[in-house]
Amino acid sequence: MDKAVVDSRPTDSISTNDGLTYTGRRRRPSQSEAEAAVRTLIEWAGDDPDREGLVGTPERVVRAYEEFFAGYNEDLVALLSTTFEETADYDEMIVLRDIRLESHCEHHMVPILGKAHIGYLPAGRVIGISKLARLLDAFAKRLQIQEKLTSQIADTLQEVLKPRGVGVVIEAAHQCMTTRGVHKPGVTMVTSHMLGAFREDPTTRREFLSMIGKPRSASFDA
């Protein structure tokens, strides 16, 4: 299994008795350092971080960041390796569609919101559907670009579960496009990553796209 794909956490992070975590040469900032950074951004926005409504904001933002970016702490190997069920008699396509996607773009650190559809053709074993959703979150709750997120999910599922094929389609709106920059609301970006039978067999790909509600003529190349 390619550890770089499955688990992108640094392998050499250590916690020391000063309460700080060191990641290679990069030290993880303490909570108070992170809160100070939020204070600076509030001042940069033009407001007074000491006024009543904002006093607790740095702490709340830092806690929100722990949620937004919880994917860095998810151990994907543990998440996926113990959850197989042997089902030699079921070999039809399994699709989980319209899974809520919440991520953050790595260029502007603003939300990417949308839906993910994950399908695979089992080869003797299946994985619990809640694990598929957690697999999505493990990669979504990081700083991301949609293309990389799509292929990370597909590649990990292929490597760990070893099915006959995997298809992942993500449709999402990027707030860096809707609330800033070009200001184009209503635009959805669609990405897909197809592996194995989903890539090689047009019938399998069509079946997947029709199960997730896409037009049969839609072209989704990996």
Ligand SMILES: [Zn+2]
């Ligand atoms: Zn962006």
